[in-house]
Amino acid sequence: MDRLDELESQSIYIIREAYYHYKKLAVLWSIGKDSTTLVWLCRKAFFGRIPFPALHIDTGYKFPQMYRFRDEYSKIWGMELYVSRNEEAIAAGMGPERKLDCCTALKTQGLKLAIAKYGFEALLLGIRRDEHGIRAKERYFSPRDEQFKWNYQDQPPELWDQYKNQAEEKTHIRVHPLLHWTEVDIWRYIQREQIPITELYFSKDGMRYRSIGCTTCCNPVESDASTVDEIIEELETTTTSERAGRAQDKENTYTMQKLRALGYM
Amino acid sequence: MILSIDGVPYDLFGQLIDQGDMPNLASLVSQCGLRMMRSVQPTVSCVAWSSYMTGANPGKHGIYGFIDRRPGTFDLMFPNASTRTAEDLWSILSRVDKRVFGMNVPTSYPPRAVNGIMIGGFLAPSLEKVAYPASVGEYLKSIDYQIDSDAALARRDKRAMLGNLNETLDRRMEAMFHFLHMENWDFFHTHIMGSDRINHFLWEKMERNDPEFAPAFFAYYRRIDDYIGRLLDMLPESVPLMIFSDHGFCAIKQEVLLSRYLVESGWTSTADKLQHPLSIDPIKSRAYCLIPGRIFVNLSGREPQGIVPLKKYQETREQLVDDLMTLRDLDGQPVIRKVLKREDIYWPSGCDGVSSLSPEQIATANGTFGRAADLIAVPYDGYDLKLGLGDKVVFKRTELEGMHTYEDACLVARGIDLPDDKLEIIMLARAILEKMQLKPPADMDGSGNAFTPVYKPY
Numbered sequence: 001m002d003r004l005d006e007l008e009s010q011s012i013y014i015i016r017e018a019y020y021h022y023k024k025l026a027v028l029w030s031i032g033k034d035s036t037t038l039v040w041l042c043r044k045a046f047f048g049r050i051p052f053p054a055l056h057i058d059t060g061y062k063f064p065q066m067y068r069f070r071d072e073y074s075k076i077w078g079m080e081l082y083v084s085r086n087e088e089a090i091a092a093g094m095g096p097e098r099k100l101d102c103c104t105a106l107k108t109q110g111l112k113l114a115i116a117k118y119g120f121e122a123l124l125l126g127i128r129r130d131e132h133g134i135r136a137k138e139r140y141f142s143p144r145d146e147q148f149k150w151n152y153q154d155q156p157p158e159l160w161d162q163y164k165n166q167a168e169e170k171t172h173i174r175v176h177p178l179l180h181w182t183e184v185d186i187w188r189y190i191q192r193e194q195i196p197i198t199e200l201y202f203s204k205d206g207m208r209y210r211s212i213g214c215t216t217c218c219n220p221v222e223s224d225a226s227t228v229d230e231i232i233e234e235l236e237t238t239t240t241s242e243r244a245g246r247a248q249d250k251e252n253t254y255t256m257q258k259l260r261a262l263g264y265m
Numbered sequence: 266m267i268l269s270i271d272g273v274p275y276d277l278f279g280q281l282i283d284q285g286d287m288p289n290l291a292s293l294v295s296q297c298g299l300r301m302m303r304s305v306q307p308t309v310s311c312v313a314w315s316s317y318m319t320g321a322n323p324g325k326h327g328i329y330g331f332i333d334r335r336p337g338t339f340d341l342m343f344p345n346a347s348t349r350t351a352e353d354l355w356s357i358l359s360r361v362d363k364r365v366f367g368m369n370v371p372t373s374y375p376p377r378a379v380n381g382i383m384i385g386g387f388l389a390p391s392l393e394k395v396a397y398p399a400s401v402g403e404y405l406k407s408i409d410y411q412i413d414s415d416a417a418l419a420r421r422d423k424r425a426m427l428g429n430l431n432e433t434l435d436r437r438m439e440a441m442f443h444f445l446h447m448e449n450w451d452f453f454h455t456h457i458m459g460s461d462r463i464n465h466f467l468w469e470k471m472e473r474n475d476p477e478f479a480p481a482f483f484a485y486y487r488r489i490d491d492y493i494g495r496l497l498d499m500l501p502e503s504v505p506l507m508i509f510s511d512h513g514f515c516a517i518k519q520e521v522l523l524s525r526y527l528v529e530s531g532w533t534s535t536a537d538k539l540q541h542p543l544s545i546d547p548i549k550s551r552a553y554c555l556i557p558g559r560i561f562v563n564l565s566g567r568e569p570q571g572i573v574p575l576k577k578y579q580e581t582r583e584q585l586v587d588d589l590m591t592l593r594d595l596d597g598q599p600v601i602r603k604v605l606k607r608e609d610i611y612w613p614s615g616c617d618g619v620s621s622l623s624p625e626q627i628a629t630a631n632g633t634f635g636r637a638a639d640l641i642a643v644p645y646d647g648y649d650l651k652l653g654l655g656d657k658v659v660f661k662r663t664e665l666e667g668m669h670t671y672e673d674a675c676l677v678a679r680g681i682d683l684p685d686d687k688l689e690i691i692m693l694a695r696a697i698l699e700k701m702q703l704k705p706p707a708d709m710d711g712s713g714n715a716f717t718p719v720y721k722p723y
Binding site: 206207219220222251252254255256257258259261262263264265 | 309330331332335336337338340343387388390413415416417419420465520541542556649651652663665
């Protein structure tokens with residue numbers, strides 16, 4: 001078995017475990033490359049038809065290409081798609097000029113509303129350990145409390161592939177079938193499986209998005225990679241981080257406050 | 266051994282020594298002399314310290330200010346150690362297995378891996394992230410180390426600011442002595458930032474001898490001098506030592522909101538929604554500016570949606586220069602002393618200093634040099650160039666009382682050979698390496714013609 005087969009079979013095993021244990025399960029689909037790969041794996045795990053819904057948390061600020069992609073492929077893949085928007089916050093004018101508050105209201109709160117509405121016990125998420133320092137500490141099955149708090153100092157051990165999948169009342173479990181994948185694994189798998197992916201990832205006028213979210217908080221990186229092959233080649237040599245184009249919200253907010261107090265903003 | 270003290274002008278050290286406020290510094294100066302040193306353009310700490318630590322002009326190291334435009338967009342980015350494009354002293358020395366230490370030097374965050382310890386400067390967000398190796402953060406936490414004094418507090422409450430500055434200095438010096446005793450370092454640099462802060466917020470009160478704050482101002486420098494005394498007592502005379510600042514200071518007459526001026530004079534058009542200093546309407550703006558006094562032509566093919574064609578680049582710059590030179594304050598006094606072109610003071614490579622290039626080559630230059638401002642406005646002392654895109658006025662006063670000056674940083678050096686005249690902060694890295702009998706990197710500036718020729722017209 002080659003590396004991609006191994007990654008794939010472990011992920012499918014986790015997806016099936018999750019489906020076996022939780023009646024109310026959904027896959028969180030952000031339309032990015034990772035969660036689209038996760039959706040692809042869910043389809044493979046259940047022979048083409050996913051027996052639980054996909055949930056898209058829509059902030060209203062996503063790229064138009066993402067909405068088009070979502071609507072097109074949810075139909076082609078016969079998915080049950082739930083879209084959750086925090087209409088109240090959007091109506092109240094919440095927007096990216098208040099970065100941290102905006103993410104909290106439109107993403108975190110949007111997800112809370114969906115969990116309350118549909119009563120999900122568990123969610124499949126496409127996060128990976130190599131994305132960000134804090135994500136390296138994650139487990140495959142990771143409990144969250146009512147406030148969505150994740151206590152990373154008190155997590156179930158996952159030794160010898162034994163997963164703790166029981167949660168206490170008022171919590172939900174986040175399941176991370178892609179935790180062990182790296183960015184370039186994802187692209188190699190996309191290449192092998194010919195997984196469709198939004199065009200934002202491919203170079204246009206010397207720029208491409210390496211990580212996508214809301215239009216307001218993502219920036220393209222300089223790149224000429226316009227095919228999956230070229231992206232893989234680029235990733236094999238790059239030294240910049242995957243999320244370099246993402247607004248480093250907290251740190252930038254801190255820097256801005258500091259510079260403002262000193263009269264530099 | 267280096268102790269740098271941010272933003273102390275030559276004359277202030279002279280005054281403090283004459284007043285008897287800095288006896289320890291005075292005794293060092295009586296042996297080694299106090300020298301005036303030129304800074305960098307634009308005169309702001311992040312640029313000056315980057316030029317110090319790399320021995321490179323900004324056209325090579327790429328730090329032109331505290332904020333910049335993200336290439337390909339009109340978004341803001343915050344340059345820091347990870348975006349600097351020239352190697353710094355700590356890295357150069359680590360490569361040859363020297364043991365190095367750095368603490369609080371501006372633009373040393375995020376800390377790079379070095380052969381020793383690197384503690385980042387004032388834009389570091391937390392003790393967890395401030396140091397390499399990260400475990401140093403645990404010690405810093407244990408002594409209640411403050412990465413920086415609280416500038417927001419300084420705006421609200423000057424008395425509280427003074428307490429906060431003392432506390433920050435004491436913790437920093439405690440850490441300095443702790444690490445100094447830890448091992449026999451080859452290169453050790455600690456930076457004091459509070460002097461810049463007290464100068465920004467109390468300079469005018471000091472000058473007009475405010476009964477409460479002038480003595481408090483001098484007391485802060487006495488405190489620094491006590492620490493200098495302790496340091497001198499424990500250092501053998503044979504240890505090479507430099508104490509210096511990165512720029513001078515003077516009182517603010519007016520803060521000049523240059524972005525606002527460009528709007529009022531028709532160069533810049535603001536976006537409908539003002540979010541940050543680059544919220545401009547690119548298709549209606551021929552030029553825009555960043556702090557301090559960095560003016561960019563909105564050039565077609567370089568800026569996203571740039572509207573000035575390449576063949577109009579030079580003409581547009583000339584028009585901007587003419588316009589800026591006519592700027593007068595409310596009393597009719599001229600504000601701008603000189604407007605420099607990017608090629609007047611920066612060069613992208615080699616050690617021959619500035620060279621002649623065609624306007625087209627200058628406008629479309631790639632890489633680090635290509636991100637420099639097209640024009641750098643140098644104000645008369647007292648006119649502090651700010652942003653103010655969304656403000657209503659061009660001139661105003663705030664809680665800030667002091668501003669940076671270019672010509673009068675200062676330095677006292679013991680046991681290090683420095684050029685006899687025209688001393689400039691960019692020359693120090695080379696002198697440090699030569700003192701350690703190391704060959705400076707081939708591309709390092711600071712000798713021959715590779716210094717900033719800007720002082721000439723003054």
